[in-house]
Amino acid sequence: MKEFGYRRVKHVQEALALTANDTGARYLGGGTNLVDLMKDEIEAPSQLVDVRFLPLSGVREAPDGGLAIGATTSNSDAAAHPEVRRRYPALSQAVLAGASGQLRNMATVGGNLLQRTRCAYFADPSEPCNKRLPGSGCPALPGEHHNHAIFDWSRHCVATHPSDMAVALAAFDAVVHYETLDGPAEIPLSEFYLPVGDTPHRETALPPGALITAVSLPKSAACPRSRYRKVRERASYAFATVSVAAALELHDGLVGRVGIALGGVASRPWRARVAEAALHGEPFTGAGLRDAAEAELAAAKPLRDNGYKVTLARNLIVAVLTELAER
């Protein structure tokens, strides 16, 4: 681990000022990913600006009737919140499907959005990696990529985003709120993560030094009939192979609002808009659902060794939406 400075801040402006003057500074939330990466020098910040004690914690009603989850809210508290569980149950399920109880107690909602891929090549400083060392190459593409992306990868990077929470947020049209020295701003989660392209090291649309302050869930996306299902290699404490967050409203057998997002398939939560469009406004039928899932996966470009994810994602969309429809 490289030596680093540490500052605990009490005000957002104080945090922003510190990072404005030090481009090597990083915000510290729960540290559950950042500190691990620092141990292997995958991350080597000049200083950590500890934002855990900023007054950004808690879940509150948003002006539009939705919910706003403060950036420093712990994953555990976000998952346990009664209104999250009532209105956005898939979000609670997603958070609880991740990590362990101890890690969820430490991890924060803002930090969760910014966690790094678990690609083994990224995590091993002796390997090349375009995300870690731009231009050095992507050994996963010819190498071990059994758990890598099937959508929207590039020859520069085939890694997936590891978050469970972000997948549910994507299905619920979440908006990320942040603060810069220029004032507050917001960006839809659907635009928060950048396409891989030839810049896999640039992961989000956050301006330099920006501090995430909250994630909001619009009222219109609230959906008690929602579900997060995570497929993984063991029963707990593993990242998703493929996951799906889905929200479904049926009116007289017709599909009303439908939100579907996939995890473990791309460098960001993969919003299944093709499937959603195929389902929306149509009668809900098994055949229609399979066709919709098929249409979504038609755009998949599996790698040499991860074609099973196409089957798995298709099956998961069908299984979870069928389950939701039968409730």
Added chain:
Amino acid sequence: MNAPADVITDAVGTSRPRLEGPEKVSGRARYAADHPMHDLAFGVVVTSPVARGRIRDIDASAVLTMPGVLGVLDHRNAPRLDPQASGFFGPDGSMQLLQSDSIPHAGRAVALVVAQTPHEAQAAADALAVTCDAHPHDTTFTADHPAGRAALTVLGEDANVGDVDAELASSPVVVDERYFTPEEHCSAMEPHAATAWWDGGRLQAFDSNQGAFDVARTLASLFSLELDQVRVRSEHVGGGFGSKGLLGPQLILATMGSMAFGRPVRVTLTRRQVFLMIGMRPATEQRVRLGADTDGSLRAIDHQAAFEISPLAEWVENCPEGSKVLYATRAIRTRITAVPLDLTPPGPMRGPGLTPGSFALESAMDELAERLGIDPLELRLRNEPAVGPVSGLPYGSRNLAACLREGARRFGWHSRDPRPRRRREGHLLVGTGLAATAFGSSAFPSTASITAETDGSYTVRIAASDIGTGSRTALVAIAAEALRVGTERIRIRIADSDLGPAWSASGSRGTPSWAWAINEAATRLREQPHDPTRPVTVTVDTAELFTGRFVREVHAYSAIFAEVTVDPATGEVRTRRLLGMFAIGRVVNPLLARSQVIGGMIMGLGMALHEEGVRDPVSGRQVNADFAGYHIPAHADVPDIEADFVPEYEPDEPSGVKGAGEIGTVGTAAAIANAVWHATGLRHRVLPIRLDRVVEEMA
């Protein structure tokens, strides 16, 4: 049937918690890297990034001026080692560290950086400039690799009983399948660590290993020292699973550091280094052919196994061992092939040979049962042998049938519909499977001393190892019984090479071997008239009694039953129930024995569903050299697991015991694989049974 007639204590057969438990849970137990020491320096290992090649240069100049750095050892300045120093099977190049510029595998130690603090050593190691020339490498194992050659037969000659080809040709039902297991790693919770220093002219070490005496003897030979110039102690060891059976790189390098810098040096491998530097179970490919009559009588077993090896050191992954003793048949042929590749030399892991071998044989038996339309349990019972089918020797205690029958009763096997893919619970498929196992048992020479103290207590000394299983506690019970006193009068010292030669905690031979020496010493002490006002010591080395001849087939046995659920839409396999019935002779301490075999079963579960060392196809390096990537079962993967023992006494073995160390692991993978077949109707002959291998296209 549980004890000799003249036993007057309940020492053996009673559950007692580990003697050192309070020390361990309160943090007072010191492991190899825990001992405080004056003037201690720390060594950090620098490893090769290439799978084969040559060191062109190591430029230590910048590092030598870094804070706290004492120096850098590499092939140019490290102490010279005896190239003839032997491991399990003769001269062992894996121990020849820092002796040449040649790089035989990725993760090979190329330098040791020594500094005043661990952090200074790590920083310097990170900064050390090592330039390597990469040479073409081959890390891709296949059974028909052109470099393959016959493996050593020191663990048992190939079986050539009867005419296998003729029996197969005339068998109405034949199974002929190939089975694959990947590289698997022990990676015990305590990483390999050692502290070495010189005390006068004597090399002293705290080391994490499974046999302090064997390690000391090898260390002495490697550094061309007399045995009495070396003392190795391993009071507490945080798991080994085979990987600490031999002299490890941590102690070789710590010793070099202590010689070069004249002060105590501690070397602790990182988790990644444990994966990369320590011998793993080699990948195996096995072809099993079984021929049977329609009534299920076996006519032939043909078990041909190949495994990977390193040119640096011999290793035998003796997969067909169980095929020589489990079942009666007219013809048996076994062959083992070693394929040299540019790998870390493989080594012992959790039932070496037998464990992957059991996966192949017991999967094949299940396939045979399927084709015959005979219950898998019944098929095994119909092929109980009267004598060893290869050796011709009579069996010692053999209660495999009792394990199968009692396990079946407890598991509810008999209500099973034999047809696959019949049991559904919602979207889940449910299946059950079983496997039978034999694991060879015997006692090897050891030295034990017992002192009758003047206060009526006894001090037992033996260089046994307790790698976390509770052997210290078990040996106190064995000594108490042998001395006809209560356990409270026994004091024990173990894990110190100065206590004399002793078998290590390996091969499931630890407790029988140590019990032998303790029993002999106790008998002689009891028979020897002595003055109770003066302490008297008796020392016995059972090497003087060891004939090396075995007149009976003595094995531990087990039957493992598994129930799994499979979600065909996702490929997720979860083990719902595991039951193991074991015949391990007399059970010294039921609490600890149960814990040990349950641990073994969980290791087998990991082998079945999770564990797999994955190599990059281009670089040849292991990609998942940590617990983030190398999955072992989490608690949630083991919801209901039970183990018990059939009553047994093995008259040919000391205290009536047989080995319990590895048999828990051996049959579990096949039982689970057979259950997955029963659930889905699809055979999985490649481990682990990953979800991508199970997921089905849904209609």
